[in-house]
Amino acid sequence: MPIIELRQPIEGELAKKLQASFAPGVIGIHPDTHEAFVLDPRLDNGSREHLRHPEFRDERVIFVGVNASHCIFTVESIAPDHRPPARLVRDGIDIMIGKCLHYLAITETPGFGGSLDNEKGPKKSLNAESTNNSVNVTSDTGTPRSQLNGREASLEICHMSPDKKRITYTFFGEDHTLGLVLRYCVLHSTNAKFCGYCVPHPLEDKIYFDIQVSMGTATEALRSGLQCMYACFSHMRTVFKAAVSKFKKTDHE
Numbered sequence: 001m002p003i004i005e006l007r008q009p010i011e012g013e014l015a016k017k018l019q020a021s022f023a024p025g026v027i028g029i030h031p032d033t034h035e036a037f038v039l040d041p042r043l044d045n046g047s048r049e050h051l052r053h054p055e056f057r058d059e060r061v062i063f064v065g066v067n068a069s070h071c072i073f074t075v076e077s078i079a080p081d082h083r084p085p086a087r088l089v090r091d092g093i094d095i096m097i098g099k100c101l102h103y104l105a106i107t108e109t110p111g112f113g114g115s116l117d118n119e120k121g122p123k124k125s126l127n128a129e130s131t132n133n134s135v136n137v138t139s140d141t142g143t144p145r146s147q148l149n150g151r152e153a154s155l156e157i158c159h160m161s162p163d164k165k166r167i168t169y170t171f172f173g174e175d176h177t178l179g180l181v182l183r184y185c186v187l188h189s190t191n192a193k194f195c196g197y198c199v200p201h202p203l204e205d206k207i208y209f210d211i212q213v214s215m216g217t218a219t220e221a222l223r224s225g226l227q228c229m230y231a232c233f234s235h236m237r238t239v240f241k242a243a244v245s246k247f248k249k250t251d252h253e
Contacts (some may be wrong), residue, residue, distance in 0.1 A: 001070030002044040005063040010036040014055060018062070021050035042072065086244050093237045095149060099178060100230035102148050103171075104223065106155045113157065113164065113219030148173075152205070160218075166194075167218035169209045175199060179207045185232065186225030191215050195225075 004026065010018055015036035019027040028039035048064065050056040075085040106112065146154050152173035159168040171178060179197040186195045194212040211218040 001067040001072060002041045002046065003063070003065040003067050004038045004041045004044060006036060006038060006061075007059075007063060008061045010061070017053060018050060018056060021053065021056065023047070089240060090237070093233050093240065096177075096181070096233045097230060097237065098148060099153070099174075100226050100233065102146075102153060103155055104226045104230070106146075107219060107223050107226065113160075113167065113217065158208070164217040164219070165214070166210070166212040167222075169211075169222065170206055171209055172206045174207050175205070176207075179209065181229055181232075182209065182225055185228040186211060186221055189228035190221040190224045192221050195221075 004022075011034050015027075015029050015034060018036050019029060021027075023043050023045045025040050025043040026038070028037050029035070030037060044064075046066075050062065050064070056062050073089075075088055077083055077085050077088055146152075154172040156170045156172070157167055158170050159166075161167070176199070179199075183195050183197055186192050191214055192211055193214050194210070197207050197209040199207050209222075211221050213221050
């Protein structure tokens with residue numbers, strides 16, 4: 001979300017020059033005082049054209065920045081009559097909520113995180129059989145895994161320290177979409193000392209997710225992160241639904 005602050009009065013020809021330095025609709029000029037004001041910062045395209053003018057380079061005159069906690073998404077549908085953009089966003093949120101419930105069910109399976117599954121014999125994967133839209137399948141290596149929404153979605157432990165404070169998990173069927181959000185939630189909802197993930201290879205449909213904690217166990221931190229992630233997307237679904245209803249009501253009026 002762009003942030004634009006006019007910290008000193010800008011009037012007359014300077015106001016017109018400032019207005020021309022931004023995208024149409026960003027800067028307005030008062031008809032009576034001929035003073036510039038910020039009309040709609042959302043329309044700013046980030047060109048920083050105003051920096052070409054020496055009188056606007058001082059941040060004591062004008063400040064242009066970005067609110068990193070406020071993001072603007074533009075969604076376009078190739079079939080707006082069949083699947084409008086609002087429905088695509090809602091479906092995406094529902095998919096992420098389904099992932100949270102699916103992996104929470106796996107982590108709450110008795111025995112998960114208690115020991116390495118591959119210490120003796122083949123590695124086993126614990127699956128959420130009770131999760132909606134999830135079914136059990138078997139991989140080419142004979143490892144039982146689960147599916148969610150038609151895709152492989154399973155969770156395994158591939159490394160664990162003796163005190164269980166550092167564990168590396170393998171999320172099968174996942175990529176940056178889950179990794180980025182879950183990493184953020186783990187770091188902001190737990191006492192994790194370290195949390196990171198990587199995609200081992202572009203052609204491999206999985207991520208390695210590593211958690212290290214100072215108190216408790218890494219699996220407890222993973223559960224807390226998934227719960228935080230579920231709460232975030234549930235809240236997002238609620239406010240998005242309300243915003244769409246408000247927009248439709250205003251648009252009809």
